[in-house]
Structure formats: C-alpha cells, structure tokens
Amino acid sequence: MRALRGRLFHLKGSSFRDPKPEWYDDGLLVIDDEGLIKSFGEAHLMLHDLPDYCQAIDHRPYWILPGFVDVHTHFVQLDIIASHGESLLNWLERYTFPAEERFISPEVSKETARYFLNEMLSHGVTTASVYGSVHQTSCEALFCEAEHLGMRLLAGKTLMNRNAPEALIQHDLQSRDLEATQSLIEHWHGRKRLAYSLTPRFAPTSTDEQMRWVGEMFQASLAGNVSSGPLFLQSHLAENLDECRWVASLYPDSRSYCQVYETFQQLGPGAIYGHCIHLNDRDRALMASRGASIAFCPSSNLFLGSGLFDLDAAVSAGIKVGLGTDLGAGTSMSMFKTMLSAYQVCKLRGQALSPEGAFFLATLGGAQALGLDQLIGNFQVGKEADFQVINPVAIPLIERRFQRTTTRSEELFALLALGDERCLAATYVLGDRVVTGHAH
Numbered sequence: 001m002r003a004l005r006g007r008l009f010h011l012k013g014s015s016f017r018d019p020k021p022e023w024y025d026d027g028l029l030v031i032d033d034e035g036l037i038k039s040f041g042e043a044h045l046m047l048h049d050l051p052d053y054c055q056a057i058d059h060r061p062y063w064i065l066p067g068f069v070d071v072h073t074h075f076v077q078l079d080i081i082a083s084h085g086e087s088l089l090n091w092l093e094r095y096t097f098p099a100e101e102r103f104i105s106p107e108v109s110k111e112t113a114r115y116f117l118n119e120m121l122s123h124g125v126t127t128a129s130v131y132g133s134v135h136q137t138s139c140e141a142l143f144c145e146a147e148h149l150g151m152r153l154l155a156g157k158t159l160m161n162r163n164a165p166e167a168l169i170q171h172d173l174q175s176r177d178l179e180a181t182q183s184l185i186e187h188w189h190g191r192k193r194l195a196y197s198l199t200p201r202f203a204p205t206s207t208d209e210q211m212r213w214v215g216e217m218f219q220a221s222l223a224g225n226v227s228s229g230p231l232f233l234q235s236h237l238a239e240n241l242d243e244c245r246w247v248a249s250l251y252p253d254s255r256s257y258c259q260v261y262e263t264f265q266q267l268g269p270g271a272i273y274g275h276c277i278h279l280n281d282r283d284r285a286l287m288a289s290r291g292a293s294i295a296f297c298p299s300s301n302l303f304l305g306s307g308l309f310d311l312d313a314a315v316s317a318g319i320k321v322g323l324g325t326d327l328g329a330g331t332s333m334s335m336f337k338t339m340l341s342a343y344q345v346c347k348l349r350g351q352a353l354s355p356e357g358a359f360f361l362a363t364l365g366g367a368q369a370l371g372l373d374q375l376i377g378n379f380q381v382g383k384e385a386d387f388q389v390i391n392p393v394a395i396p397l398i399e400r401r402f403q404r405t406t407t408r409s410e411e412l413f414a415l416l417a418l419g420d421e422r423c424l425a426a427t428y429v430l431g432d433r434v435v436t437g438h439a440h
C-alpha cells in the first residue's frame with residue numbers, strides 16, 4: 001500500500017458541459033499493491049487509518065491530477081513536428097510519408113518509441129491512442145517500450161495500400177498487411193495494459209478490399225470473436241476540404257465521407273476518428289448511433305489550417321469527444337497547450353469551454369472517448385492509479401498570475417493557459433513514479 005498527499009483535483013461528471021470538479025486542498029490518495037486506487041479524500045480524515053508501515057509521500061503544496069489521455073497521436077511523426085507551410089495533403093506528401101519510411105528500421109523504431117513515450121510521460125500523459133507507420137516493427141517497438149513502462153496504451157500499424165509512395169505500399173508489405181495485423185493482435189492485444197487498434201490511415205489510402213477486411217475484423221471482434229476482447233479502430237475523417245472533395249471523387253456513390261466508413265463497417269464502439277471538422281448533422285447522428293468517438297485535435301487543425309471543430313454540435317449529437325495532440329501536425333505534446341488551443345477554437349466558433357470542461361476533455365472525457373472510463377480518467381476507487389503531480393508556480397508568470405486569482409477555477413484556467421511540462425513534478429503509472437519532472 002502507498003499513499004500520496006497533495007492538492008487533489010479531478011472530474012466526476014459525464015460531459016465537458018457538466019464536468020463535476022472535485023477538489024481536496026489537503027488530500028490523500030491511497031493506492032493498493034496492484035496499483036489501483038484504494039481510497040481518497042481529506043488527508044486529516046484519513047491519515048490515522050493508514051497502517052504504520054505506510055508513510056504518505058508528501059507532495060504538498062503541489063497538485064495531484066489524473067494522468068492526461070491523448071486520444072490521437074502519431075509517434076512516427078515525432079521528427080517532423082513544426083514542418084512549415086503546407087496544408088494536409090501536401091504536408092502528408094512532403095513531410096509525413098518520407099518521415100514514416102524510416103520506420104522500416106527496428107533501430108529507428110525502438111529509439112523513437114522510447115523517446116516518444118518518455119516525452120509523453122514527461123508531459124503528464126499516461127494513456128494514448130497512437131498510430132505507428134505501415135511497418136510492423138514500429139508497433140512492435142512501441143508496444144515493447146509501453147509494456148516496459150507499465151503504461152495503458154492503444155496502438156496500431158497504419159494500413160495504407162494506395163495513393164501513397166511506393167516505398168510505403170511496396171516491398172511486399174501489402175500482401176502482408178493482414179498477416180502483420182493478425183500477428184500484432186495475437187502478440188499484444190490484451191497483454192498487460194496494451195490494446196490493438198486497427199489503423200486504416202484514411203479512406204483515400206486504402207483499397208476497397210483493405211477497407212472491407214478491416215471492417216470485418218473490427219465487427220468480428222465486437223461480436224466477441226477475438227479471445228482477448230474487442231479491438232479498437234482509429235482513422236481520420238473530414239479534416240480538410242480538399243480531402244473531403246478527394247473522398248467524394250473516389251466514392252461518388254457515397255452519401256458522405258462518414259458514410260464510407262459506415263459502408264465498410266468501421267463505425268462502432270472503440271472506433272476513434274480524428275478531426276471530424278467538416279461533418280453534417282446526419283453524419284454526427286450516424287456516428288453517435290454507432291458509438292464511434294471523435295478526437296478533437298485543435299493545435300493540429302490550427303497548424304494545418306484545416307478548420308474549426310464544432311465541439312457543441314458533436315457533444316449535442318451524443319458523440320464522446322477527447323483531446324488529441326496529433327503529433328506531428330499538432331505543435332506540442334503538451335495537453336495544457338492542447339487545452340488552450342481547444343479553448344481558442346471554441347472561442348472562434350462562439351462556444352464556451354470552461355477550465356473544468358477543458359480538463360474533463362483531457363482526462364475523463366478522453367477515457368470515455370476510448371471506452372476506458374471504467375479503468376482510468378479520475379480518482380474513482382478501483383481505477384488504475386495513473387496520475388501527475390503538478391507545481392503550477394514552477395513557472396514564474398503563473399506564480400505572479402496566482403497573486404491576482406481568487407477562485408480555484410481562475411487558478412485552473414491560468415494553469416491551462418500558461419502551463420507546460422515545466423510544471424510537472426512527477427508522473428505515476430499504476431502507483432509507481434516513472435518520471436521525475438522539471439518542477440520536482
């Protein structure tokens with residue numbers, strides 16, 4: 001058993017509109033030997049119940065928050081973050097595809113996976129849904145490192161067999177896509193805290209044949225035909241207007257872009273679609289009825305000039321929405337910066353995103369979008385003890401700003417708007433400290 005003392009903050013609501021924040025200014029978090037949350041509450045009410053051998057680690061006056069959940073990112077794009085000047089389709093051709101070609105190398109895969117996961121944890125992100133490259137090696141390396149760190153992670157090998165450079169769809173990869181996917185599922189899906197996500201990049205880069213088998217495999221897993229549980233699925237949808245026009249020309253008989261994924265049975269619980277900017281109400285109703293989720297990736301959308309996501313419309317339609325950094329189109333691995341971009345996108349749409357609502361999207365909301373909210377996302381008893389310790393005033397400007405704040409909500413917003421990884425003192429995974437940060 002272990003216990004940590006500090007200022008606890010988490011959300012207990014069901015939507016970003018009603019996040020139900022809970023604070024314990026002098027709180028205690030007790031973790032059992034399996035790394036699950038045993039209890040939490042006011043320290044002065046709980047300390048005398050701790051057994052003698054359990055000395056609370058005192059993080060006061062730092063804050064203890066649930067680990068962030070990043071519902072959409074590409075570890076194989078780490079090295080092209082901040083590549084200037086293109087919009088989606090040119091950016092893919094000019095920067096992304098060449099960068100992903102390098103992951104044919106197990107050494108590149110391993111070194112990048114290690115760097116990426118360590119960087120994620122150093123930003124307080126403890127769970128993510130991650131795209132690999134087309135190469136099986138990229139996912140082997142990522143899963144291997146995540147297992148070593150004890151992280152809860154979803155990932156998949158990108159599937160792509162048309163409209164991409166020869167190097168990514170040739171060298172006998174294509175015939176082996178199905179085989180490689182099955183092999184990764186057998187080895188990694190349901191192992192420790194890892195899960196496999198079928199990852200067709202987006203409709204334009206998969207043939208009908210590939211789209212068909214992916215949908216069939218996904219549906220078979222939802223029907224209970226995969227012994228280690230339902231698979232996840234991740235892809236991109238309606239990010240950019242040129243992309244939407246391209247899909248319309250590739251699928252002239254389809255009612256909409258979203259309908260293409262419906263036709264190939266790729267909408268369902270555990271399916272997470274990145275962006276979803278250019279959707280109509282019918283598409284949203286369809287996604288909601290199938291239980292598919294959306295990854296809102298605001299920094300990426302602003303960087304590529306893709307458009308402004310309609311958070312209110314998505315949530316009103318009944319779709320679960322989480323936040324994604326979408327590296328390398330996204331400009332940061334920081335969920336603070338991602339929350340700030342989300343706030344700004346909402347502002348430009350005339351919509352309100354409260355500080356508590358933003359933290360909801362970055363924690364419990366992300367867990368809901370991935371269908372993992374029974375396991376992670378807040379401090380509910382029995383959930384996995386993934387959390388971050390934050391010292392907001394490690395940044396002098398935040399310390400200065402805090403002299404003028406009068407409510408917790410104002411403090412939270414200042415942290416969201418001005419914070420970054422310099423505020424991180426520690427990251428815990430299943431109750432174990434895996435990172436000691438700048439602010440320690």
Ligand code: GUN
Pocket residue numbers: 074088092096201202236239300326329
């Ligand atoms: N659409 C298809 N592939 C990608 C990708 O790698 N990044 C983004 N942002 N959009 C995509």
Ligand code: ZN
Pocket residue numbers: 072073074236274326
């Ligand atoms: Zn993406």
